[in-house]
Amino acid sequence: MNRALSRSVVAIAALGAASFAQAADIKIGVAAALTGGAGQYGNAIRNGFQLAVEEINAAGGVNGDKIVLQIEDEQGKKEEAINVFKKLIFQDRVLMVFGPTLSNSAQAAHPIAQAAKTPAFGTSNTADGITSIGNFVFRNSVTEADVLPATIKKAVEVAGVKKVAVLYGNDDVFTKSGYDNFKKALEDLKIPVTTTETFAKGDVDFKAQLTKIKATNPDAIVLSALVAEGGPVMVAARQLGIEVPIIGGNGMNSPRVFELAKDRSDNLWVGSPWSSNNDTPANTKFIAAYKAKYNAAPDQFAAQAYDALYIVSTALKGVKLTNKLEADRLALRDALPAVKYTGATGAFQFAQVKDKAGKPAGYDAVQTPIVMVTRGNAYVIQK
Numbered sequence: 026m027n028r029a030l031s032r033s034v035v036a037i038a039a040l041g042a043a044s045f046a047q048a049a050d051i052k053i054g055v056a057a058a059l060t061g062g063a064g065q066y067g068n069a070i071r072n073g074f075q076l077a078v079e080e081i082n083a084a085g086g087v088n089g090d091k092i093v094l095q096i097e098d099e100q101g102k103k104e105e106a107i108n109v110f111k112k113l114i115f116q117d118r119v120l121m122v123f124g125p126t127l128s129n130s131a132q133a134a135h136p137i138a139q140a141a142k143t144p145a146f147g148t149s150n151t152a153d154g155i156t157s158i159g160n161f162v163f164r165n166s167v168t169e170a171d172v173l174p175a176t177i178k179k180a181v182e183v184a185g186v187k188k189v190a191v192l193y194g195n196d197d198v199f200t201k202s203g204y205d206n207f208k209k210a211l212e213d214l215k216i217p218v219t220t221t222e223t224f225a226k227g228d229v230d231f232k233a234q235l236t237k238i239k240a241t242n243p244d245a246i247v248l249s250a251l252v253a254e255g256g257p258v259m260v261a262a263r264q265l266g267i268e269v270p271i272i273g274g275n276g277m278n279s280p281r282v283f284e285l286a287k288d289r290s291d292n293l294w295v296g297s298p299w300s301s302n303n304d305t306p307a308n309t310k311f312i313a314a315y316k317a318k319y320n321a322a323p324d325q326f327a328a329q330a331y332d333a334l335y336i337v338s339t340a341l342k343g344v345k346l347t348n349k350l351e352a353d354r355l356a357l358r359d360a361l362p363a364v365k366y367t368g369a370t371g372a373f374q375f376a377q378v379k380d381k382a383g384k385p386a387g388y389d390a391v392q393t394p395i396v397m398v399t400r401g402n403a404y405v406i407q408k
Protein backbone atom coordinates (compact mmCIF):
# COMPACT_ATOMS: atom_id res chain seq x y z
CA MET A 26 0.00 0.00 0.00
CA ASN A 27 1.53 3.35 -0.92
CA ARG A 28 1.57 6.11 1.61
CA ALA A 29 -1.20 8.26 0.08
CA LEU A 30 -3.59 5.32 0.04
CA SER A 31 -2.89 4.26 3.63
CA ARG A 32 -3.59 7.81 4.75
CA SER A 33 -7.02 7.86 3.14
CA VAL A 34 -7.87 4.49 4.71
CA VAL A 35 -7.08 5.98 8.12
CA ALA A 36 -9.23 9.02 7.27
CA ILE A 37 -12.21 6.85 6.30
CA ALA A 38 -11.86 4.80 9.50
CA ALA A 39 -11.84 8.02 11.56
CA LEU A 40 -14.99 9.26 9.80
CA GLY A 41 -16.75 6.01 10.59
CA ALA A 42 -15.89 6.29 14.28
CA ALA A 43 -17.18 9.87 14.42
CA SER A 44 -20.52 8.97 12.89
CA PHE A 45 -20.87 6.20 15.51
CA ALA A 46 -20.77 8.81 18.29
CA GLN A 47 -24.35 9.86 17.25
CA ALA A 48 -24.63 13.61 17.78
CA ALA A 49 -28.16 14.38 18.99
CA ASP A 50 -30.12 17.61 19.24
CA ILE A 51 -30.77 19.10 22.67
CA LYS A 52 -34.23 20.63 22.49
CA ILE A 53 -34.75 23.66 24.76
CA GLY A 54 -37.99 25.66 25.00
CA VAL A 55 -38.22 29.45 25.18
CA ALA A 56 -41.49 31.10 26.29
CA ALA A 57 -41.24 34.83 25.59
CA ALA A 58 -43.64 37.77 25.20
CA LEU A 59 -43.04 38.50 21.52
CA THR A 60 -46.24 40.53 21.07
CA GLY A 61 -48.25 42.87 23.33
CA GLY A 62 -47.13 45.44 25.89
CA ALA A 63 -44.18 43.32 27.11
CA GLY A 64 -43.02 42.63 23.55
CA GLN A 65 -40.11 45.01 23.86
CA TYR A 66 -38.63 42.81 26.59
CA GLY A 67 -39.51 39.51 24.91
CA ASN A 68 -38.01 40.34 21.52
CA ALA A 69 -34.73 41.40 23.13
CA ILE A 70 -34.78 38.12 25.06
CA ARG A 71 -35.35 36.08 21.89
CA ASN A 72 -32.48 37.91 20.16
CA GLY A 73 -30.15 37.17 23.08
CA PHE A 74 -31.00 33.47 22.97
CA GLN A 75 -30.63 33.24 19.19
CA LEU A 76 -27.22 34.88 19.27
CA ALA A 77 -26.02 32.56 22.05
CA VAL A 78 -27.31 29.38 20.38
CA GLU A 79 -25.56 30.24 17.12
CA GLU A 80 -22.27 30.87 18.93
CA ILE A 81 -22.51 27.75 21.08
CA ASN A 82 -23.37 25.49 18.14
CA ALA A 83 -20.67 27.05 15.94
CA ALA A 84 -18.15 26.23 18.68
CA GLY A 85 -19.15 22.55 18.66
CA GLY A 86 -22.37 22.61 20.70
CA VAL A 87 -22.49 20.76 24.01
CA ASN A 88 -20.08 17.81 23.92
CA GLY A 89 -20.78 17.60 20.18
CA ASP A 90 -24.58 17.86 20.47
CA LYS A 91 -26.37 20.81 18.90
CA ILE A 92 -28.80 22.95 20.92
CA VAL A 93 -32.11 23.57 19.17
CA LEU A 94 -34.34 26.31 20.57
CA GLN A 95 -38.09 26.07 20.29
CA ILE A 96 -39.37 29.63 20.76
CA GLU A 97 -43.06 30.34 21.51
CA ASP A 98 -44.91 33.63 21.98
CA GLU A 99 -46.70 33.79 25.36
CA GLN A 100 -47.89 37.37 24.64
CA GLY A 101 -47.13 38.62 28.16
CA LYS A 102 -50.35 36.97 29.36
CA LYS A 103 -50.37 34.43 32.16
CA GLU A 104 -52.99 32.17 30.52
CA GLU A 105 -50.84 32.02 27.38
CA ALA A 106 -47.71 31.35 29.42
CA ILE A 107 -49.48 28.35 30.98
CA ASN A 108 -50.49 27.07 27.51
CA VAL A 109 -47.00 27.53 26.10
CA PHE A 110 -45.35 25.81 29.08
CA LYS A 111 -47.73 22.85 28.76
CA LYS A 112 -47.08 22.57 25.02
CA LEU A 113 -43.29 22.76 25.38
CA ILE A 114 -43.11 20.34 28.31
CA PHE A 115 -45.68 17.68 27.39
CA GLN A 116 -46.05 17.90 23.61
CA ASP A 117 -42.66 19.05 22.35
CA ARG A 118 -40.90 17.29 25.24
CA VAL A 119 -38.15 19.87 25.61
CA LEU A 120 -35.36 19.33 28.13
CA MET A 121 -36.13 22.60 29.94
CA VAL A 122 -37.99 25.90 29.44
CA PHE A 123 -36.65 29.46 29.56
CA GLY A 124 -39.09 32.26 30.43
CA PRO A 125 -41.78 33.45 30.55
CA THR A 126 -40.94 37.15 30.29
CA LEU A 127 -43.06 38.66 33.07
CA SER A 128 -43.04 37.61 36.72
CA ASN A 129 -46.82 37.82 36.53
CA SER A 130 -46.75 34.97 34.00
CA ALA A 131 -43.92 33.05 35.70
CA GLN A 132 -45.89 32.82 38.90
CA ALA A 133 -48.65 31.07 36.92
CA ALA A 134 -46.52 28.93 34.59
CA HIS A 135 -43.60 27.79 36.73
CA PRO A 136 -45.74 25.52 38.97
CA ILE A 137 -46.44 23.46 35.82
CA ALA A 138 -42.72 22.96 35.21
CA GLN A 139 -42.16 22.18 38.88
CA ALA A 140 -44.92 19.53 38.90
CA ALA A 141 -43.54 18.03 35.67
CA LYS A 142 -40.00 17.97 37.13
CA THR A 143 -38.74 20.09 34.24
CA PRO A 144 -36.24 22.92 34.85
CA ALA A 145 -37.80 26.38 34.35
CA PHE A 146 -35.31 29.24 33.99
CA GLY A 147 -36.41 32.87 34.10
CA THR A 148 -34.07 35.43 32.57
CA SER A 149 -36.16 38.55 33.29
CA ASN A 150 -38.38 37.74 36.31
CA THR A 151 -37.46 40.04 39.19
CA ALA A 152 -40.45 39.84 41.57
CA ASP A 153 -40.15 38.22 45.00
CA GLY A 154 -41.22 34.62 45.39
CA ILE A 155 -40.80 33.22 41.87
CA THR A 156 -38.04 30.75 42.74
CA SER A 157 -39.72 29.73 45.99
CA ILE A 158 -42.19 27.81 43.76
CA GLY A 159 -39.81 24.84 43.89
CA ASN A 160 -36.42 23.28 43.26
CA PHE A 161 -36.80 23.09 39.47
CA VAL A 162 -37.13 26.88 39.21
CA PHE A 163 -34.06 29.01 38.40
CA ARG A 164 -33.42 32.59 37.34
CA ASN A 165 -30.41 34.71 36.46
CA SER A 166 -32.36 38.00 36.69
CA VAL A 167 -31.43 39.88 39.86
CA THR A 168 -34.51 40.63 41.97
CA GLU A 169 -36.09 43.96 42.87
CA ALA A 170 -35.24 43.09 46.50
CA ASP A 171 -31.54 43.17 45.58
CA VAL A 172 -31.53 46.07 43.12
CA LEU A 173 -33.95 48.69 44.51
CA PRO A 174 -32.15 49.40 47.82
CA ALA A 175 -28.94 50.13 45.86
CA THR A 176 -30.80 52.40 43.43
CA ILE A 177 -32.54 54.38 46.18
CA LYS A 178 -29.34 54.68 48.20
CA LYS A 179 -27.46 56.12 45.24
CA ALA A 180 -30.24 58.64 44.47
CA VAL A 181 -30.26 59.73 48.11
CA GLU A 182 -26.47 60.20 48.14
CA VAL A 183 -26.02 61.82 44.73
CA ALA A 184 -29.26 63.71 44.10
CA GLY A 185 -29.92 64.64 47.74
CA VAL A 186 -33.34 62.99 47.80
CA LYS A 187 -34.98 63.53 51.22
CA LYS A 188 -38.66 62.75 50.59
CA VAL A 189 -40.36 60.89 47.77
CA ALA A 190 -43.75 60.21 46.21
CA VAL A 191 -44.55 56.63 45.19
CA LEU A 192 -46.45 55.53 42.08
CA TYR A 193 -47.00 51.86 41.21
CA GLY A 194 -49.12 49.42 39.21
CA ASN A 195 -51.28 47.48 41.65
CA ASP A 196 -52.42 44.65 39.35
CA ASP A 197 -49.14 42.97 38.34
CA VAL A 198 -46.92 40.62 40.35
CA PHE A 199 -43.71 42.48 39.39
CA THR A 200 -44.96 46.06 39.89
CA LYS A 201 -46.48 45.12 43.27
CA SER A 202 -43.31 43.38 44.37
CA GLY A 203 -41.33 46.44 43.27
CA TYR A 204 -43.63 48.57 45.41
CA ASP A 205 -43.11 46.32 48.47
CA ASN A 206 -39.35 46.46 48.05
CA PHE A 207 -39.27 50.23 47.43
CA LYS A 208 -41.36 50.71 50.59
CA LYS A 209 -38.97 48.61 52.63
CA ALA A 210 -35.87 50.31 51.23
CA LEU A 211 -37.37 53.75 51.96
CA GLU A 212 -38.21 52.72 55.53
CA ASP A 213 -34.68 51.36 56.04
CA LEU A 214 -33.20 54.67 54.86
CA LYS A 215 -35.83 56.65 56.82
CA ILE A 216 -36.98 58.52 53.69
CA PRO A 217 -40.56 59.82 54.20
CA VAL A 218 -43.21 59.16 51.53
CA THR A 219 -45.30 62.24 50.65
CA THR A 220 -48.08 60.24 48.92
CA THR A 221 -48.64 56.79 47.39
CA GLU A 222 -50.62 56.57 44.12
CA THR A 223 -51.53 53.60 41.91
CA PHE A 224 -52.47 52.78 38.33
CA ALA A 225 -53.48 49.64 36.39
CA LYS A 226 -52.12 47.83 33.34
CA GLY A 227 -53.33 49.49 30.14
CA ASP A 228 -53.90 52.91 31.75
CA VAL A 229 -52.89 55.81 29.52
CA ASP A 230 -53.83 58.87 31.59
CA PHE A 231 -51.78 59.51 34.73
CA LYS A 232 -52.61 63.20 35.21
CA ALA A 233 -54.75 62.75 38.32
CA GLN A 234 -52.07 60.79 40.20
CA LEU A 235 -49.25 63.09 39.06
CA THR A 236 -51.18 66.25 39.97
CA LYS A 237 -51.58 64.91 43.51
CA ILE A 238 -47.91 63.96 43.58
CA LYS A 239 -46.84 67.43 42.40
CA ALA A 240 -48.85 69.07 45.21
CA THR A 241 -46.79 67.16 47.82
CA ASN A 242 -43.54 68.58 46.41
CA PRO A 243 -41.36 65.41 46.52
CA ASP A 244 -37.61 65.34 45.77
CA ALA A 245 -38.14 62.26 43.56
CA ILE A 246 -40.86 59.95 42.25
CA VAL A 247 -40.39 56.27 42.98
CA LEU A 248 -42.03 54.36 40.10
CA SER A 249 -42.75 50.63 39.96
CA ALA A 250 -44.02 50.11 36.41
CA LEU A 251 -43.63 48.12 33.24
CA VAL A 252 -42.38 50.31 30.41
CA ALA A 253 -45.71 50.35 28.52
CA GLU A 254 -47.16 52.46 31.37
CA GLY A 255 -43.89 53.83 32.79
CA GLY A 256 -42.86 55.56 29.55
CA PRO A 257 -46.09 57.60 29.35
CA VAL A 258 -45.83 58.34 33.10
CA MET A 259 -42.47 60.02 32.45
CA VAL A 260 -43.91 62.12 29.62
CA ALA A 261 -46.92 63.17 31.72
CA ALA A 262 -44.76 64.05 34.74
CA ARG A 263 -42.48 66.31 32.71
CA GLN A 264 -45.48 67.88 30.94
CA LEU A 265 -46.84 68.82 34.37
CA GLY A 266 -43.51 70.47 35.16
CA ILE A 267 -42.32 67.75 37.58
CA GLU A 268 -38.59 67.68 36.83
CA VAL A 269 -37.37 65.65 39.85
CA PRO A 270 -35.55 62.30 39.44
CA ILE A 271 -37.75 59.30 38.67
CA ILE A 272 -36.46 56.18 40.40
CA GLY A 273 -37.59 53.05 38.57
CA GLY A 274 -37.37 49.28 38.90
CA ASN A 275 -36.36 46.65 36.36
CA GLY A 276 -39.28 47.42 34.03
CA MET A 277 -37.89 50.91 33.37
CA ASN A 278 -34.49 49.62 32.30
CA SER A 279 -35.38 49.31 28.62
CA PRO A 280 -34.47 51.44 25.59
CA ARG A 281 -38.22 51.49 24.90
CA VAL A 282 -38.26 54.35 27.45
CA PHE A 283 -36.45 56.49 24.89
CA GLU A 284 -38.90 55.62 22.12
CA LEU A 285 -41.88 56.41 24.33
CA ALA A 286 -40.59 59.43 26.28
CA LYS A 287 -38.08 60.82 23.75
CA ASP A 288 -36.71 64.16 25.02
CA ARG A 289 -38.59 63.70 28.31
CA SER A 290 -36.65 60.59 29.27
CA ASP A 291 -33.74 62.16 31.21
CA ASN A 292 -33.14 61.76 34.96
CA LEU A 293 -34.52 58.24 35.29
CA TRP A 294 -32.61 56.13 37.84
CA VAL A 295 -32.43 52.34 37.52
CA GLY A 296 -30.16 49.49 38.63
CA SER A 297 -29.00 46.32 36.88
CA PRO A 298 -25.93 44.07 36.78
CA TRP A 299 -25.65 44.82 33.03
CA SER A 300 -24.66 48.08 31.42
CA SER A 301 -23.64 48.87 27.84
CA ASN A 302 -20.85 50.95 29.36
CA ASN A 303 -19.29 47.98 31.13
CA ASP A 304 -16.25 47.16 28.99
CA THR A 305 -15.25 43.74 30.28
CA PRO A 306 -13.99 41.38 27.53
CA ALA A 307 -17.16 39.22 27.70
CA ASN A 308 -19.49 42.21 27.45
CA THR A 309 -17.49 43.89 24.67
CA LYS A 310 -17.62 40.65 22.66
CA PHE A 311 -21.36 40.27 23.31
CA ILE A 312 -22.20 43.85 22.29
CA ALA A 313 -20.14 43.61 19.08
CA ALA A 314 -21.65 40.25 18.10
CA TYR A 315 -25.18 41.50 18.86
CA LYS A 316 -24.70 44.66 16.79
CA ALA A 317 -23.26 42.64 13.90
CA LYS A 318 -26.23 40.24 13.90
CA TYR A 319 -29.12 42.63 14.58
CA ASN A 320 -27.80 46.02 13.49
CA ALA A 321 -29.07 47.40 16.82
CA ALA A 322 -27.70 47.82 20.34
CA PRO A 323 -28.56 45.13 22.93
CA ASP A 324 -30.25 45.79 26.29
CA GLN A 325 -30.12 44.05 29.67
CA PHE A 326 -32.89 41.64 28.64
CA ALA A 327 -30.88 40.43 25.65
CA ALA A 328 -27.72 40.21 27.78
CA GLN A 329 -29.42 38.14 30.48
CA ALA A 330 -30.94 35.70 27.96
CA TYR A 331 -27.57 35.39 26.20
CA ASP A 332 -25.78 34.60 29.47
CA ALA A 333 -28.55 32.22 30.55
CA LEU A 334 -28.01 29.90 27.58
CA TYR A 335 -24.27 29.84 28.32
CA ILE A 336 -25.05 29.01 31.96
CA VAL A 337 -27.21 26.06 30.84
CA SER A 338 -24.67 24.87 28.27
CA THR A 339 -21.97 24.99 30.97
CA ALA A 340 -24.16 22.79 33.19
CA LEU A 341 -24.93 20.41 30.31
CA LYS A 342 -21.25 19.88 29.55
CA GLY A 343 -21.02 17.99 32.85
CA VAL A 344 -24.16 15.92 32.23
CA LYS A 345 -24.29 12.63 30.38
CA LEU A 346 -27.55 12.83 28.48
CA THR A 347 -29.33 9.48 28.12
CA ASN A 348 -32.27 10.44 25.89
CA LYS A 349 -34.54 9.41 28.75
CA LEU A 350 -36.33 12.69 29.25
CA GLU A 351 -37.19 12.40 32.94
CA ALA A 352 -33.63 11.40 33.89
CA ASP A 353 -32.09 14.08 31.68
CA ARG A 354 -34.31 16.84 33.10
CA LEU A 355 -33.34 15.78 36.61
CA ALA A 356 -29.65 15.59 35.72
CA LEU A 357 -29.76 19.14 34.32
CA ARG A 358 -31.57 20.36 37.43
CA ASP A 359 -28.90 18.76 39.60
CA ALA A 360 -26.03 20.22 37.55
CA LEU A 361 -27.27 23.83 37.34
CA PRO A 362 -26.84 25.05 40.95
CA ALA A 363 -23.04 24.64 40.91
CA VAL A 364 -22.47 26.64 37.71
CA LYS A 365 -20.29 29.71 38.04
CA TYR A 366 -20.07 31.78 34.90
CA THR A 367 -18.69 35.15 33.86
CA GLY A 368 -20.52 36.57 30.88
CA ALA A 369 -21.92 39.81 29.47
CA THR A 370 -23.63 40.57 32.78
CA GLY A 371 -20.48 39.92 34.83
CA ALA A 372 -19.68 37.20 37.36
CA PHE A 373 -22.66 34.99 38.11
CA GLN A 374 -23.62 32.19 40.48
CA PHE A 375 -26.81 30.75 41.97
CA ALA A 376 -28.04 30.87 45.57
CA GLN A 377 -30.78 28.56 46.80
CA VAL A 378 -33.90 30.18 48.25
CA LYS A 379 -36.56 28.78 50.57
CA ASP A 380 -40.24 28.12 49.90
CA LYS A 381 -43.07 29.54 52.02
CA ALA A 382 -42.70 26.71 54.56
CA GLY A 383 -38.96 27.41 54.92
CA LYS A 384 -37.87 24.36 52.91
CA PRO A 385 -35.08 24.65 50.28
CA ALA A 386 -36.61 25.59 46.91
CA GLY A 387 -35.30 27.17 43.67
CA TYR A 388 -32.31 29.32 42.79
CA ASP A 389 -31.81 33.09 42.52
CA ALA A 390 -28.96 35.04 40.94
CA VAL A 391 -26.08 36.42 42.97
CA GLN A 392 -24.80 39.48 41.10
CA THR A 393 -23.90 43.04 41.93
CA PRO A 394 -26.16 45.76 40.50
CA ILE A 395 -24.84 48.93 38.88
CA VAL A 396 -26.89 52.14 39.22
CA MET A 397 -27.53 54.11 36.03
CA VAL A 398 -29.17 57.42 35.13
CA THR A 399 -30.67 58.33 31.75
CA ARG A 400 -29.11 61.20 29.89
CA GLY A 401 -29.58 62.03 26.18
CA ASN A 402 -31.43 58.77 25.47
CA ALA A 403 -28.82 56.54 27.10
CA TYR A 404 -28.31 54.81 30.45
CA VAL A 405 -25.12 56.21 31.97
CA ILE A 406 -23.38 54.53 34.91
CA GLN A 407 -23.73 56.62 38.08
CA LYS A 408 -20.50 56.32 40.04
Ligand code: VAL
Binds near residue numbers: 128
Ligand atom coordinates in the same frame (compact mmCIF):
# COMPACT_ATOMS: atom_id res chain seq x y z
N1 VAL B 1 -38.66 42.26 35.51
C1 VAL B 1 -40.05 42.41 35.17
C2 VAL B 1 -40.85 41.21 35.66
O1 VAL B 1 -40.32 40.42 36.34
C3 VAL B 1 -40.23 42.70 33.70
C4 VAL B 1 -39.61 43.99 33.33
C5 VAL B 1 -39.74 41.65 32.79
O2 VAL B 1 -42.01 41.09 35.41
